[in-house]
Amino acid sequence: MITADAARHAPHRFPRPGQAIGDGSVKARAEKLSERNWLRRLIFERRAPCMRQKTAFLLAGMALVSAGGLGLGSRASHGPAPETACMSPLVLKIAPWLMLVASNVFMTFAWYGHLKHKSLALPVAILSSWMIALPEYMLAVPANRLGSSMYSTAQLKTGQEAITLIVFTLFSFFYLGEAIKWTTLVGFGLIVCGAAMVFFFK
Structure with missing residues:
Protein backbone atom coordinates (compact mmCIF):
# COMPACT_ATOMS: atom_id res chain seq x y z
CA MET A 1 0.00 0.00 0.00
CA PRO A 80 56.25 -16.98 -66.49
CA ALA A 81 57.50 -14.66 -63.77
CA PRO A 82 58.83 -11.33 -65.05
CA GLU A 83 62.10 -11.93 -63.18
CA THR A 84 62.93 -14.81 -65.54
CA ALA A 85 62.77 -12.76 -68.75
CA CYS A 86 66.47 -11.87 -68.78
CA MET A 87 67.82 -15.20 -67.48
CA SER A 88 69.19 -18.05 -69.52
CA PRO A 89 67.62 -21.52 -69.27
CA LEU A 90 70.79 -22.88 -67.66
CA VAL A 91 70.58 -20.34 -64.86
CA LEU A 92 66.89 -21.09 -64.35
CA LYS A 93 67.69 -24.78 -64.03
CA ILE A 94 70.57 -24.47 -61.55
CA ALA A 95 69.92 -21.31 -59.51
CA PRO A 96 66.73 -22.53 -57.76
CA TRP A 97 68.49 -25.61 -56.34
CA LEU A 98 71.48 -23.63 -55.10
CA MET A 99 69.13 -21.19 -53.40
CA LEU A 100 67.11 -24.05 -51.90
CA VAL A 101 70.29 -25.61 -50.49
CA ALA A 102 71.20 -22.32 -48.80
CA SER A 103 67.60 -21.90 -47.63
CA ASN A 104 67.59 -25.36 -46.06
CA VAL A 105 70.82 -24.60 -44.19
CA PHE A 106 69.14 -21.58 -42.57
CA MET A 107 65.97 -23.58 -41.93
CA THR A 108 67.84 -26.43 -40.25
CA PHE A 109 69.73 -24.04 -37.99
CA ALA A 110 66.50 -22.21 -37.15
CA TRP A 111 64.66 -25.42 -36.24
CA TYR A 112 67.38 -27.48 -34.60
CA GLY A 113 70.34 -25.20 -33.85
CA HIS A 114 69.00 -24.25 -30.42
CA LEU A 115 69.14 -27.91 -29.32
CA LYS A 116 72.89 -27.49 -28.83
CA HIS A 117 72.21 -24.62 -26.40
CA LYS A 118 69.38 -25.91 -24.24
CA SER A 119 70.36 -23.56 -21.41
CA LEU A 120 68.87 -20.67 -23.40
CA ALA A 121 65.49 -19.45 -22.26
CA LEU A 122 62.68 -20.55 -24.54
CA PRO A 123 61.66 -16.99 -25.58
CA VAL A 124 65.29 -16.27 -26.54
CA ALA A 125 65.45 -19.49 -28.56
CA ILE A 126 62.20 -18.63 -30.34
CA LEU A 127 63.35 -15.09 -31.17
CA SER A 128 66.75 -16.20 -32.42
CA SER A 129 65.20 -18.98 -34.52
CA TRP A 130 62.74 -16.52 -36.01
CA MET A 131 65.57 -14.17 -36.99
CA ILE A 132 67.44 -17.06 -38.65
CA ALA A 133 64.28 -18.14 -40.49
CA LEU A 134 63.91 -14.76 -42.22
CA PRO A 135 66.88 -15.36 -44.61
CA GLU A 136 65.42 -18.80 -45.28
CA TYR A 137 62.24 -17.24 -46.67
CA MET A 138 64.25 -14.64 -48.58
CA LEU A 139 65.98 -17.51 -50.39
CA ALA A 140 63.16 -20.07 -50.65
CA VAL A 141 60.52 -17.74 -52.08
CA PRO A 142 62.58 -16.47 -55.04
CA ALA A 143 63.97 -19.98 -55.58
CA ASN A 144 60.46 -21.36 -56.04
CA ARG A 145 59.49 -18.35 -58.16
CA LEU A 146 62.41 -18.89 -60.53
CA GLY A 147 62.10 -22.67 -60.48
CA SER A 148 58.43 -22.57 -61.41
CA SER A 149 59.41 -21.53 -64.93
CA MET A 150 61.32 -24.80 -65.46
CA TYR A 151 59.83 -27.31 -62.99
CA SER A 152 56.42 -28.25 -61.70
CA THR A 153 55.39 -27.52 -58.14
CA ALA A 154 55.58 -31.23 -57.27
CA GLN A 155 59.14 -31.39 -58.59
CA LEU A 156 60.17 -28.36 -56.57
CA LYS A 157 58.62 -29.77 -53.41
CA THR A 158 60.10 -33.25 -53.72
CA GLY A 159 63.50 -31.82 -54.64
CA GLN A 160 63.35 -29.54 -51.62
CA GLU A 161 62.54 -32.51 -49.37
CA ALA A 162 65.55 -34.45 -50.69
CA ILE A 163 67.78 -31.43 -50.05
CA THR A 164 66.33 -31.11 -46.55
CA LEU A 165 67.23 -34.72 -45.68
CA ILE A 166 70.79 -34.37 -46.96
CA VAL A 167 71.36 -31.08 -45.14
CA PHE A 168 69.80 -32.41 -41.95
CA THR A 169 71.98 -35.55 -42.00
CA LEU A 170 75.15 -33.51 -42.32
CA PHE A 171 73.94 -31.01 -39.72
CA SER A 172 73.07 -33.61 -37.10
CA PHE A 173 76.43 -35.38 -37.53
CA PHE A 174 78.83 -32.42 -37.73
CA TYR A 175 77.02 -29.78 -35.63
CA LEU A 176 74.98 -31.71 -33.08
CA GLY A 177 77.46 -34.59 -32.92
CA GLU A 178 74.77 -37.25 -33.18
CA ALA A 179 75.59 -40.67 -34.58
CA ILE A 180 73.79 -41.60 -37.78
CA LYS A 181 72.18 -45.05 -37.66
CA TRP A 182 71.89 -47.24 -40.71
CA THR A 183 68.12 -47.37 -40.25
CA THR A 184 68.02 -43.58 -40.50
CA LEU A 185 70.00 -43.69 -43.73
CA VAL A 186 67.74 -46.38 -45.18
CA GLY A 187 64.62 -44.43 -44.27
CA PHE A 188 65.99 -41.23 -45.73
CA GLY A 189 67.10 -43.14 -48.82
CA LEU A 190 63.57 -44.42 -49.38
CA ILE A 191 62.22 -40.91 -49.12
CA VAL A 192 64.80 -39.71 -51.64
CA CYS A 193 63.77 -42.54 -53.97
CA GLY A 194 60.16 -41.46 -53.72
CA ALA A 195 61.17 -37.88 -54.46
CA ALA A 196 63.18 -39.07 -57.47
CA MET A 197 60.15 -40.91 -58.85
CA VAL A 198 58.08 -37.74 -58.71
CA PHE A 199 60.92 -35.63 -60.10
CA PHE A 200 62.10 -37.73 -63.01
CA PHE A 201 58.94 -39.63 -64.01
CA LYS A 202 56.57 -36.86 -64.98
Whole structure:
Protein backbone atom coordinates (compact mmCIF):
# COMPACT_ATOMS: atom_id res chain seq x y z
CA MET A 1 0.00 0.00 0.00
CA ILE A 2 1.37 3.46 -0.96
CA THR A 3 1.45 6.00 1.86
CA ALA A 4 1.10 9.74 1.51
CA ASP A 5 4.71 10.34 2.64
CA ALA A 6 6.04 7.97 -0.04
CA ALA A 7 4.00 9.72 -2.71
CA ARG A 8 5.22 13.15 -1.50
CA HIS A 9 8.92 12.18 -1.46
CA ALA A 10 8.78 10.47 -4.87
CA PRO A 11 6.41 12.53 -7.01
CA HIS A 12 8.07 11.35 -10.21
CA ARG A 13 7.16 7.77 -9.47
CA PHE A 14 3.59 8.13 -8.26
CA PRO A 15 0.77 10.11 -9.90
CA ARG A 16 -0.90 12.89 -8.01
CA PRO A 17 -4.46 12.48 -6.77
CA GLY A 18 -6.84 12.86 -9.65
CA GLN A 19 -4.14 12.44 -12.29
CA ALA A 20 -4.57 9.57 -14.74
CA ILE A 21 -1.68 7.25 -15.28
CA GLY A 22 -1.74 7.79 -19.02
CA ASP A 23 -1.59 11.62 -18.74
CA GLY A 24 1.35 13.99 -18.41
CA SER A 25 4.92 12.78 -18.33
CA VAL A 26 3.99 9.11 -18.64
CA LYS A 27 2.16 9.73 -21.89
CA ALA A 28 4.98 11.94 -23.21
CA ARG A 29 7.54 9.24 -22.50
CA ALA A 30 5.42 6.69 -24.36
CA GLU A 31 5.22 9.01 -27.37
CA LYS A 32 9.01 9.55 -27.35
CA LEU A 33 9.59 5.80 -27.20
CA SER A 34 7.27 5.24 -30.16
CA GLU A 35 9.09 7.97 -32.14
CA ARG A 36 12.46 6.37 -31.37
CA ASN A 37 11.24 2.94 -32.45
CA TRP A 38 9.89 4.42 -35.69
CA LEU A 39 13.22 6.13 -36.42
CA ARG A 40 15.13 2.94 -35.71
CA ARG A 41 12.91 0.96 -38.08
CA LEU A 42 13.33 3.64 -40.77
CA ILE A 43 17.14 3.68 -40.42
CA PHE A 44 17.33 -0.12 -40.45
CA GLU A 45 15.12 -0.38 -43.54
CA ARG A 46 17.28 2.15 -45.38
CA ARG A 47 20.56 0.53 -44.31
CA ALA A 48 19.52 -3.07 -44.89
CA PRO A 49 19.90 -2.99 -48.72
CA CYS A 50 23.33 -1.36 -48.38
CA MET A 51 24.39 -3.96 -45.84
CA ARG A 52 23.20 -6.77 -48.09
CA GLN A 53 25.03 -5.23 -51.05
CA LYS A 54 28.28 -4.86 -49.08
CA THR A 55 28.01 -8.44 -47.86
CA ALA A 56 27.52 -9.66 -51.43
CA PHE A 57 30.59 -7.73 -52.62
CA LEU A 58 32.63 -9.11 -49.72
CA LEU A 59 31.62 -12.70 -50.45
CA ALA A 60 32.35 -12.24 -54.15
CA GLY A 61 35.82 -10.89 -53.36
CA MET A 62 36.56 -13.79 -51.03
CA ALA A 63 35.45 -16.23 -53.73
CA LEU A 64 37.77 -14.60 -56.28
CA VAL A 65 40.72 -14.71 -53.88
CA SER A 66 40.03 -18.35 -53.07
CA ALA A 67 39.73 -19.22 -56.76
CA GLY A 68 43.07 -17.55 -57.47
CA GLY A 69 44.75 -19.40 -54.60
CA LEU A 70 43.38 -22.74 -55.80
CA GLY A 71 44.51 -22.19 -59.36
CA LEU A 72 41.02 -21.48 -60.68
CA GLY A 73 41.76 -17.95 -61.81
CA SER A 74 42.76 -16.70 -65.19
CA ARG A 75 45.55 -18.26 -67.19
CA ALA A 76 47.59 -15.07 -67.08
CA SER A 77 48.41 -15.66 -63.38
CA HIS A 78 50.22 -18.91 -64.29
CA GLY A 79 52.49 -17.38 -66.88
CA PRO A 80 56.25 -16.98 -66.49
CA ALA A 81 57.50 -14.66 -63.77
CA PRO A 82 58.83 -11.33 -65.05
CA GLU A 83 62.10 -11.93 -63.18
CA THR A 84 62.93 -14.81 -65.54
CA ALA A 85 62.77 -12.76 -68.75
CA CYS A 86 66.47 -11.87 -68.78
CA MET A 87 67.82 -15.20 -67.48
CA SER A 88 69.19 -18.05 -69.52
CA PRO A 89 67.62 -21.52 -69.27
CA LEU A 90 70.79 -22.88 -67.66
CA VAL A 91 70.58 -20.34 -64.86
CA LEU A 92 66.89 -21.09 -64.35
CA LYS A 93 67.69 -24.78 -64.03
CA ILE A 94 70.57 -24.47 -61.55
CA ALA A 95 69.92 -21.31 -59.51
CA PRO A 96 66.73 -22.53 -57.76
CA TRP A 97 68.49 -25.61 -56.34
CA LEU A 98 71.48 -23.63 -55.10
CA MET A 99 69.13 -21.19 -53.40
CA LEU A 100 67.11 -24.05 -51.90
CA VAL A 101 70.29 -25.61 -50.49
CA ALA A 102 71.20 -22.32 -48.80
CA SER A 103 67.60 -21.90 -47.63
CA ASN A 104 67.59 -25.36 -46.06
CA VAL A 105 70.82 -24.60 -44.19
CA PHE A 106 69.14 -21.58 -42.57
CA MET A 107 65.97 -23.58 -41.93
CA THR A 108 67.84 -26.43 -40.25
CA PHE A 109 69.73 -24.04 -37.99
CA ALA A 110 66.50 -22.21 -37.15
CA TRP A 111 64.66 -25.42 -36.24
CA TYR A 112 67.38 -27.48 -34.60
CA GLY A 113 70.34 -25.20 -33.85
CA HIS A 114 69.00 -24.25 -30.42
CA LEU A 115 69.14 -27.91 -29.32
CA LYS A 116 72.89 -27.49 -28.83
CA HIS A 117 72.21 -24.62 -26.40
CA LYS A 118 69.38 -25.91 -24.24
CA SER A 119 70.36 -23.56 -21.41
CA LEU A 120 68.87 -20.67 -23.40
CA ALA A 121 65.49 -19.45 -22.26
CA LEU A 122 62.68 -20.55 -24.54
CA PRO A 123 61.66 -16.99 -25.58
CA VAL A 124 65.29 -16.27 -26.54
CA ALA A 125 65.45 -19.49 -28.56
CA ILE A 126 62.20 -18.63 -30.34
CA LEU A 127 63.35 -15.09 -31.17
CA SER A 128 66.75 -16.20 -32.42
CA SER A 129 65.20 -18.98 -34.52
CA TRP A 130 62.74 -16.52 -36.01
CA MET A 131 65.57 -14.17 -36.99
CA ILE A 132 67.44 -17.06 -38.65
CA ALA A 133 64.28 -18.14 -40.49
CA LEU A 134 63.91 -14.76 -42.22
CA PRO A 135 66.88 -15.36 -44.61
CA GLU A 136 65.42 -18.80 -45.28
CA TYR A 137 62.24 -17.24 -46.67
CA MET A 138 64.25 -14.64 -48.58
CA LEU A 139 65.98 -17.51 -50.39
CA ALA A 140 63.16 -20.07 -50.65
CA VAL A 141 60.52 -17.74 -52.08
CA PRO A 142 62.58 -16.47 -55.04
CA ALA A 143 63.97 -19.98 -55.58
CA ASN A 144 60.46 -21.36 -56.04
CA ARG A 145 59.49 -18.35 -58.16
CA LEU A 146 62.41 -18.89 -60.53
CA GLY A 147 62.10 -22.67 -60.48
CA SER A 148 58.43 -22.57 -61.41
CA SER A 149 59.41 -21.53 -64.93
CA MET A 150 61.32 -24.80 -65.46
CA TYR A 151 59.83 -27.31 -62.99
CA SER A 152 56.42 -28.25 -61.70
CA THR A 153 55.39 -27.52 -58.14
CA ALA A 154 55.58 -31.23 -57.27
CA GLN A 155 59.14 -31.39 -58.59
CA LEU A 156 60.17 -28.36 -56.57
CA LYS A 157 58.62 -29.77 -53.41
CA THR A 158 60.10 -33.25 -53.72
CA GLY A 159 63.50 -31.82 -54.64
CA GLN A 160 63.35 -29.54 -51.62
CA GLU A 161 62.54 -32.51 -49.37
CA ALA A 162 65.55 -34.45 -50.69
CA ILE A 163 67.78 -31.43 -50.05
CA THR A 164 66.33 -31.11 -46.55
CA LEU A 165 67.23 -34.72 -45.68
CA ILE A 166 70.79 -34.37 -46.96
CA VAL A 167 71.36 -31.08 -45.14
CA PHE A 168 69.80 -32.41 -41.95
CA THR A 169 71.98 -35.55 -42.00
CA LEU A 170 75.15 -33.51 -42.32
CA PHE A 171 73.94 -31.01 -39.72
CA SER A 172 73.07 -33.61 -37.10
CA PHE A 173 76.43 -35.38 -37.53
CA PHE A 174 78.83 -32.42 -37.73
CA TYR A 175 77.02 -29.78 -35.63
CA LEU A 176 74.98 -31.71 -33.08
CA GLY A 177 77.46 -34.59 -32.92
CA GLU A 178 74.77 -37.25 -33.18
CA ALA A 179 75.59 -40.67 -34.58
CA ILE A 180 73.79 -41.60 -37.78
CA LYS A 181 72.18 -45.05 -37.66
CA TRP A 182 71.89 -47.24 -40.71
CA THR A 183 68.12 -47.37 -40.25
CA THR A 184 68.02 -43.58 -40.50
CA LEU A 185 70.00 -43.69 -43.73
CA VAL A 186 67.74 -46.38 -45.18
CA GLY A 187 64.62 -44.43 -44.27
CA PHE A 188 65.99 -41.23 -45.73
CA GLY A 189 67.10 -43.14 -48.82
CA LEU A 190 63.57 -44.42 -49.38
CA ILE A 191 62.22 -40.91 -49.12
CA VAL A 192 64.80 -39.71 -51.64
CA CYS A 193 63.77 -42.54 -53.97
CA GLY A 194 60.16 -41.46 -53.72
CA ALA A 195 61.17 -37.88 -54.46
CA ALA A 196 63.18 -39.07 -57.47
CA MET A 197 60.15 -40.91 -58.85
CA VAL A 198 58.08 -37.74 -58.71
CA PHE A 199 60.92 -35.63 -60.10
CA PHE A 200 62.10 -37.73 -63.01
CA PHE A 201 58.94 -39.63 -64.01
CA LYS A 202 56.57 -36.86 -64.98
